[in-house]
Amino acid sequence: MSIWNMALGWGKRLLTLLLSVFLLVTAVFYVSRLAPGDPLVAYYGDRVERMTPDERAWAKDRLGLNDPITVQYVRWLGRALHGDFGISYQYKMDAAEVIASRAGNTLILGGAGFVLTFSLSLLLGVLCAWHEDGPLDRVLCKLGTAASCVPEFWLSLVFILVFSITLRWLPSSGAYSIGGGGLGDRLAHLALPVSVVVAGHLWYYAYMVRNRLLEEVRADYVLLAKSKGLTKGRVMFRHCLRNALPSYLSLMAISVPHILGGTYIVETVFSYPGLGTLSYESTRYQDYNLLMLLCLLSGTVVMVSGMAAQFINQRLDPRLSARDAAGVREP
Amino acid sequence: MPDEILLDVQRLTHRYPLTRTMSVKALDNLSFQIIRGEIYGLVGESGSGKSTAARCVMNLYRPQTGKILYKGIDTCYPKAFRANRRMLQASRQLVFQDSASSLNPRMKVCDIIAEPMRLQRITPPRGTLRAEAEFQLKYVGMDPGYLDKYPPELSGGQRQRVAIARALAMEPELLVADEPIASLDVSIQAQIVNLFKHLQAEHGFSFLFIAHDLAMVEFLCDRVGVMYRGRLVEEAPAAQLFARPLHPYTQALLSAIPIPDPRRERARRPLEFHGEELPPESVWIEASPRHFVLKDGRDER
Amino acid sequence: MNGAFERVGIRPLPPEPAAKPQRRRGAPVLSAVLLSAIAAGCLACGLFAAKDPSYMDLEHCAVPPGNAFWFGTDTMGRDIFSMIWHGGRLSLFIGVTAAAVSTVLGVVFGAVSGCAPGWLDAALMRLTEIWLSVPSLLLTVLLQAALGRASPLSLALVIGASDWTAIAKVVRTEVRQLRNSEYILAAKSMGGGFFYLLRRHLAPNFIPSILFMVVMNVRTAIAAESTLSFMGLGLPLETVTWGSMLSLSEKALLSGAWWIILIPGGFLTVTLLCVTSLGDYLRKSASRRERNL
Numbered sequence: 010m011s012i013w014n015m016a017l018g019w020g021k022r023l024l025t026l027l028l029s030v031f032l033l034v035t036a037v038f039y040v041s042r043l044a045p046g047d048p049l050v051a052y053y054g055d056r057v058e059r060m061t062p063d064e065r066a067w068a069k070d071r072l073g074l075n076d077p078i079t080v081q082y083v084r085w086l087g088r089a090l091h092g093d094f095g096i097s098y099q100y101k102m103d104a105a106e107v108i109a110s111r112a113g114n115t116l117i118l119g120g121a122g123f124v125l126t127f128s129l130s131l132l133l134g135v136l137c138a139w140h141e142d143g144p145l146d147r148v149l150c151k152l153g154t155a156a157s158c159v160p161e162f163w164l165s166l167v168f169i170l171v172f173s174i175t176l177r178w179l180p181s182s183g184a185y186s187i188g189g190g191g192l193g194d195r196l197a198h199l200a201l202p203v204s205v206v207v208a209g210h211l212w213y214y215a216y217m218v219r220n221r222l223l224e225e226v227r228a229d230y231v232l233l234a235k236s237k238g239l240t241k242g243r244v245m246f247r248h249c250l251r252n253a254l255p256s257y258l259s260l261m262a263i264s265v266p267h268i269l270g271g272t273y274i275v276e277t278v279f280s281y282p283g284l285g286t287l288s289y290e291s292t293r294y295q296d297y298n299l300l301m302l303l304c305l306l307s308g309t310v311v312m313v314s315g316m317a318a319q320f321i322n323q324r325l326d327p328r329l330s331a332r333d334a335a336g337v338r339e340p
Numbered sequence: 341m342p343d344e345i346l347l348d349v350q351r352l353t354h355r356y357p358l359t360r361t362m363s364v365k366a367l368d369n370l371s372f373q374i375i376r377g378e379i380y381g382l383v384g385e386s387g388s389g390k391s392t393a394a395r396c397v398m399n400l401y402r403p404q405t406g407k408i409l410y411k412g413i414d415t416c417y418p419k420a421f422r423a424n425r426r427m428l429q430a431s432r433q434l435v436f437q438d439s440a441s442s443l444n445p446r447m448k449v450c451d452i453i454a455e456p457m458r459l460q461r462i463t464p465p466r467g468t469l470r471a472e473a474e475f476q477l478k479y480v481g482m483d484p485g486y487l488d489k490y491p492p493e494l495s496g497g498q499r500q501r502v503a504i505a506r507a508l509a510m511e512p513e514l515l516v517a518d519e520p521i522a523s524l525d526v527s528i529q530a531q532i533v534n535l536f537k538h539l540q541a542e543h544g545f546s547f548l549f550i551a552h553d554l555a556m557v558e559f560l561c562d563r564v565g566v567m568y569r570g571r572l573v574e575e576a577p578a579a580q581l582f583a584r585p586l587h588p589y590t591q592a593l594l595s596a597i598p599i600p601d602p603r604r605e606r607a608r609r610p611l612e613f614h615g616e617e618l619p620p621e622s623v624w625i626e627a628s629p630r631h632f633v634l635k636d637g638r639d640e641r
Numbered sequence: 642m643n644g645a646f647e648r649v650g651i652r653p654l655p656p657e658p659a660a661k662p663q664r665r666r667g668a669p670v671l672s673a674v675l676l677s678a679i680a681a682g683c684l685a686c687g688l689f690a691a692k693d694p695s696y697m698d699l700e701h702c703a704v705p706p707g708n709a710f711w712f713g714t715d716t717m718g719r720d721i722f723s724m725i726w727h728g729g730r731l732s733l734f735i736g737v738t739a740a741a742v743s744t745v746l747g748v749v750f751g752a753v754s755g756c757a758p759g760w761l762d763a764a765l766m767r768l769t770e771i772w773l774s775v776p777s778l779l780l781t782v783l784l785q786a787a788l789g790r791a792s793p794l795s796l797a798l799v800i801g802a803s804d805w806t807a808i809a810k811v812v813r814t815e816v817r818q819l820r821n822s823e824y825i826l827a828a829k830s831m832g833g834g835f836f837y838l839l840r841r842h843l844a845p846n847f848i849p850s851i852l853f854m855v856v857m858n859v860r861t862a863i864a865a866e867s868t869l870s871f872m873g874l875g876l877p878l879e880t881v882t883w884g885s886m887l888s889l890s891e892k893a894l895l896s897g898a899w900w901i902i903l904i905p906g907g908f909l910t911v912t913l914l915c916v917t918s919l920g921d922y923l924r925k926s927a928s929r930r931e932r933n934l
Contacts, residue, residue: 029771036771040783154921158913160864162871163906166890174897181894277872289872292782311773398830429832442823446845455841456831485654506827 022319026312033308034301038085041292041300042078049098072098085301095298099290104298108284108306115283118276119269121199122206126268127261130211134218139245141223150219153212161209165278168201182280202272202279210268218257225249255322262318266311346546347374347397347514352406354392354570366392367403368570374514379540379547381561381578383554383593389570390550391437394518397548398434410514430460433507437519439499443491450487453477453506460510476505480535497528501535508539515540516548521556529553533560554597558582563630566590572624576631586633589613669918676915679908683733686726694723694881706900713900716892719881721900725908728881732863732909735797735882736916739862742801744855747808748847752839754809755816766813769806781865782874791876796869800862808851808858815847849927856920860913867909883909 049068053060060068069075073084088095094104133153137146173181179200225231226249234244276285284303291299352370355363366389374380382390395401397408399415407414414420415428433456436442443452453473457464464472474484480501491499500520507515517536521529533556540547551557557564558578565575566589574587585591592613599605622634682689697718706713712721754765772780784799785791819825825842833841863883869875870884878885886905893901 025767029767033771037783154917155914158860158917159910160867160906160913162868163887163902163909166887166894166902166906169894170899170902174894274868274872293874315770395826400826400830425832429830432830434827434830436823436827438823442827444824444842444845447841455828459828459832459837483654510831 022316026316029312030305030308034305035082037304038082038301039078041295041297042081085298089301089305094302097291097296097299099294099296099299104302107299108287108302111282111284111287114281115269115272115276115285118199118202118206118281118283119272121203122210122272123261123265123268125203125207126210126214129207130214131218131257133211133215134222135245135250137215137219138222138226138249141226146219150216153216156208157212159208161205161274162278164208165201165205165275168205169278172201183282198281202275202281205275206268206272210264214257214260214264217260218253221253221256222249225252259318259321262314262321265314265317266307269307269310344376345373346376346411347548348407348409349373349393349397350407350409352393352396352403352408354389354396354401354403365570367396367406370406370567370570370572372565372572372575374546374548376513376546377544378562379549379560381557381564382548382550382567383552383557383564384567385552385593388567390552390567391518392570393567394434394516394548394550397516398432399428426460430456430462430510431513433510433512433515435500435503435507435515435517435520438523439496439503440491440523442503443499445490445492447490448487449477449489449491449494449502450474452491452502453509456506456510462510472509473505476509477502479508480505480539495528496524497531500524500528500532504532504535504539508543511543512545514546514548516550518550519552520549521551521553529556536560554582554594566593571634573634574632576633580628580631584631586627586631669915669922672915672918675911676919679729679912679915680733683726683729686723686730689726692720692723694719694727695879696720705898706904712904713898715886715901716889716896716898721886721904724881724886725883725905728883728886728905729908729912731793731876731880731882732866732884733912735793735800735866736859736863738794738797739801739804739866740855740858742798743805743858743862744808744851746802747805747851748812748839748844750805751809751812752816752835752843755813756820756835762813762817766810769809773806781869785869785874793876793880793882796866796875797862800865800869801858804858804861804865808854811851811854812847815850816843819843819846853920853924853927856916856923860916860920863909863916864913 049060049065049072053068066075073081076084085095092105096102097104097107100107133149137149140146169181172179180198181201183198222245226245231244231248234248239247272281272283273285273288275281276283277289280286284306287299288303288307290296291303349370349372352367353365354367355365357363368389370389370393372380372382382393384390392401396403396416399421403416406416408416410428410432413424413428415424421428447455450470450473453476454464454469457469457472466472466475470487474487477484477486482498482501482505486494486498486502491502494502504520520536521532524532536547536549537560549557549561561578563575564578564581565572566581566587567573568589574581574585574590581590582594585594588611592611595609595611599608622636624632625635627633699718702714702716702718706721712725714720715724750765750769754762757765780803781799784802785796788795788799819842825838828838828842866875866882867884867887870882871887871890873888876882876885878888883905887902887909890902893899
């Protein structure tokens with residue numbers, strides 16, 4: 010009974026997820042086509058300016074841009090359901106292939122940023138909670154608020170100015186030097202973008218860990234644990250942190266798209282060949298098919314991570330899973 | 341003086357849906373009338389539909405069937421309601437049971453009292469809205485110093501007085517009070533009931549007083565209707581009802597009143613009433629002049 | 642008349658002790674002063690920043706800060722000192738307008754959703770989730786594209802329109818809690834309409850909890866404007882704002898002209914910091930008040 014209920018619940022959620030992604034894609038399709046601009050520029054480049062009206066009409070027809078938007082939409086949807094997302098006007102390749110060739114770079118950047126943010130924020134949060142209201146806590150909190158206010162693009166510029174131009178320690182753009190390069194070269198190129206990504210997000214999560222831990226420390230069971238004679242460290246790590254962790258993990262799951270999306274700006278400033286630069290280009294040059302696929306992708310990531318967060322919450326929090334076992338249905 | 345009927349409730353039925361197929365019948369064929377200038381008491385155990393009746397009368401709920409005629413206007417009929425909206429909203433006022441939740445905790449007392457006047461865009465007879473609020477506050481027996489207080493700063497009795505002042509500010513013709521004393525201490529209850537009696541004598545408004553405290557009803561009301569499971573089982577002038585209750589439910593209800601005399605109180609035996617369902621074929625008969633009772637139709641035959 | 646009052650018996654209000662002046666702890670004085678200084682400077686920019694911010698002095702491109710040009714000139718020969726104040730005015734305007742737009746949208750949407758029947762409420766909330774799932778930068782770009790040519794006002798509208806969901810959620814939760822309370826019913830029976838209820842009864846209850854979000858939205862909007870303009874997706878180069886000033890920084894990087902990057906960015910960051918600390922203070926004082934109640 011309980012398993013059946015759960016399956017039903019998740020099925021419902023999956024259905025709403027599909028519906029949401031569908032609505033999102035539909036909206037983006039219409040809005041992007043209403044926008045002024047010439048998609049032919051993306052395909053033909055400067056040649057567009059020398060085209061005769063006839064040639065333009067032919068070119069538009071070839072790309073299927075002459076039909077009413079709804080016809081275009083239905084055609085796109087039909088093909089997309091078969092896994093054909095059309096070609097990118099700019100790269101003249103399958104949109105999926107373009108994305109596949111870039112996705113790795115973004116995953117490396119975002120993944121590194123995510124892992125670092127995750128571990129550092131846990132560390133800093135515990136540190137601050139441990140020294141609550143002490144000098145270290147105060148300095149870190151102030152510093153964190155300040156750092157989270159700095160716009161990412163400007164931080165990137167300052168980093169480039171300091172580390173690439175003045176000090177000449179690290180390269181300022183790209184994912185690797187021309188002509189390849191080894192692991193060290195890749196890491197050197199990653200260093201600046203990753204640190205900007207981490208600096209932009211770290212404090213928010215660290216602060217959250219700190220506050221969550223302090224909430225736990227105020228709870229009565231901590232008094233009990235202390236009276237049993239447990240050390241501060243044991244109480245903090247075995248009891249408080251353990252209780253704070255599920256909500257933190259689910260927060261992190263929701264944040265996956267945030268951190269991946271955060272690379273959007275950073276990639277653009279550092280000319281890092283990832284999905285961020287790609288979406289920037291595709292919006293700017295109206296590379297419709299590419300744009301649609303990117304939206305589909307990001308929408309899916311957002312919704313899936315939301316579901317993952319719910320799942321984590323249910324699985325890891327013993328209170329919630331006990332409720333599940335007792336057959337209490339979710340509202 | 342001819343008895344002019346101010347409020348005429350006819351065969352009101354209201355259900356609360358529980359699920360798609362099940363529902364609770366809160367009002368079942370409820371009919372009663374209120375004559376201009378009288379105090380009509382509606383009593384019954386909790387869950388008998390008194391509050392629902394009050395809210396239907398105030399147009400807060402729409403009954404499924406039945407009519408509510410106020411001055412001859414069918415207020416349940418949207419068109420008629422809209423046509424007379426201002427008059428209806430101004431001349432009928434409501435006092436709720438729980439003054440803690442019927443006054444916005446973030447509004448000052450003077451704003452609360454002036455709210456209906458502001459809403460109806462009435463020019464206050466005493467100059468400003470504040471002066472009017474001050475007058476009404478004095479009228480219900482409170483110091484004008486409370487005008488700038490917030491409801492959480494007042495006691496329960498004071499809050500209820502403010503709620504009454506708000507209702508009276510509109511010079512209503514019909515005041516509906518939905519268990520106005522149920523959430524108060526006994527000593528404060530007496531104060532408020534006295535206040536009601538005094539105000540009604542001064543203003544002459546008609547008053548629908550809903551309560552489950554029978555002693556207060558006996559003291560205050562001219563006529564009393566007894567409700568059970570959404571139906572009226574007995575209706576009579578107060579003195580007559582308390583002297584000679586006819587319906588078994590009324591008898592049980594009256595026997596539950598504690599007597600302020602320990603010796604007689606000990607001898608008091610509350611009656612029990614087990615008529616879980618009233619038989620549907622019951623008939624409404626006039627047992628003696630103006631004394632109506634719901635009789636089981638099968639007895640008659 | 643007096644006799645009537647005596648019968649019900651008025652008990653005079655006992656005199657209350659004089660309220661102690663409350664000391665506001667942790668008020669962000671420094672931030673408030675800095676912010677008002679920047680805002681005042683931007684509003685009164687005509688008085689002291691006399692140079693035309695859009696005049697391109699091509700003989701003095703990328704001049705470092707000095708006596709002639711206090712903050713230097715950018716790569717197009719414009720005086721940065723003037724641009725800071727004139728551009729700041731626009732940036733602040735966009736921030737405040739966008740926050741106002743998002744607040745109005747959020748409050749109306751949240752209140753409608755809170756008052757609506759269950760199915761409509763669920764649908765509206767699902768809609769906000771979808772809205773949230775579009776990356777905000779992409780959303781602004783798309784909306785901007787749909788509105789046509791970028792002007793400060795249209796950009797403010799777009800940024801505001803992309804950032805209202807958090808407020809809507811809070812307002813909806815509050816309204817749902819309040820909508821069945823008896824004082825709402827009382828006001829309804831006295832003839833209060835939807836907007837009256839919203840203004841007099843609902844708003845006072847949710848304003849404390851959304852106030853800091855509104856302030857934070859000012860911050861987000863200023864940051865979004867600068868980011869968009871920097872990437873060339875917002876305002877054009879000729880419209881001077883802190884963001885569009887920074888869009889010249891790629892060239893500045895090549896020539897090592899640090900002042901083109903650091904000075905506008907510094908102003909931007911300091912403003913954001915001040916707004917944030919104000920917002921933080923508001924949030925803390927709101928939650929403190931709730932705890933005391």
